[in-house]
Amino acid sequence: MADDPPWLTSISIWIERQARDYASKANRPDADEQELLETFEGYVDDLLGEFDPPRARRRAGVPVFAGLYRIAEKPPADEQGWRVPSVVLAALIAAELEFRGPLRLTARQNLLLATEYERRGAQLREFRLPRHAALAYQRAVALYRIAEDVDAADRCGLQLARARTSALPSGALRLVRDLSDALCGYGYRPFLLLFWVIVQLAVFTAIGIGIVGTHAYADTLYMSVTSFLNPAGLGDVQTLGRDTEALFAIETWFGSVSMSVFFALLVRKWFRM
Structure with a gap:
């Protein structure tokens, strides 16, 4: 940062001081992250109130606080031995100033700032600050759009959903969100659902063979595959025995729901492209 203009050097030093003070609070064992975020907003608001950069032409190809971002990429051992290095928090504060401040960013700077937010999000999740990570990913999504x-x-968006889930306490809601991630990546990975379709086919086929026996392996496999997409009639399952009627009826419901969700997510993804 030796070549930075005086105004940038001054605000960068101020950001670093604020970040060290904030890090002392964030690294307390009993710190509540939601309360920390409210404090974080206060730090950013204070800096925004004093942040009045000159309107002179700036380098359009680099972020305003490139020096702080560069240090945060590979944070050195913190001077206090803190779990969350102050340089990472300094980079997050700097990004908020750049995002919310009076500077008019170019298209190139918007893209670079989105990249920095994405990197900070990954670091903050690693440092077990999921709500801070969610803030970073939320900004990144907006800038990438x-x-x-x-x-x-x-x-x-996928990482934002995962960070929000990590911030939830253990319970039913978190379990449902974890299940959504495993099934389809919160809707961002619809093709992942096809893997679970294959798993369902394998499970229903195995159960069917267990009921009917291996002597009707081919017929059971055929009925399992076709029933997943098209309901089987009573005449279709007569050769396999009445015990399979409930099985293939349940499979049809699983198939209808799975494929409906898959195509809905796929269309949603296509329309966002």
């Missing part, structure tokens, strides 16, 4: 980078926006 401005840049019309749909794939990057979806990638950060």
Whole structure:
């Protein structure tokens, strides 16, 4: 940061001081992250109130606080031995100033800032600050959408959903969200659902063979595959025995729900492209 203009050096030093003070609170064992975020907003608001950069031309190809971001990429051992290095929090504060401040960013700077937010989100999740990570990913999604980078926006949207789930206490809601992640990546990975379709087919086929016996292996396999997409009639299952009627009826319901969700998510993804 030796080559930075005086105004940038001054605000960067102020950001670093605020980040060290905030890190002392964030690293307390009994710290509540939601309360921390409210404190974080206060730090950012204070800096925004004093942040009045000159309107002179700036380098359009680099972020405003590139020096702080560069240090945060590979944070050195913190001077206090803190779990969350202050340089990472300094980079997050700097990104908030750049995002919410009076500076008019170019398209290139928006894209670079989105990348920095994405990196901070990954670091903050690693440091067990999921709510802070969610804030970073939320900003990244917004900036990637401005840049019309749909794939990057979806990638950060998935990480945003995961960070929000990590912030939840253990319980039914978190279990449901974890299940959604495993089944289809919160809707961002619809093709993952096809893997679970194959698993369902394998399970229903195995149960059917267990009921009917291996002597009707081919017929059971055929009925299992076709019933998943098309309901089997009573005449279709007569050769396999009445014990399979309930099995293939249940399979049809699983198939209808699974494929309906898959196509709904697929269409949603296509329309976002």
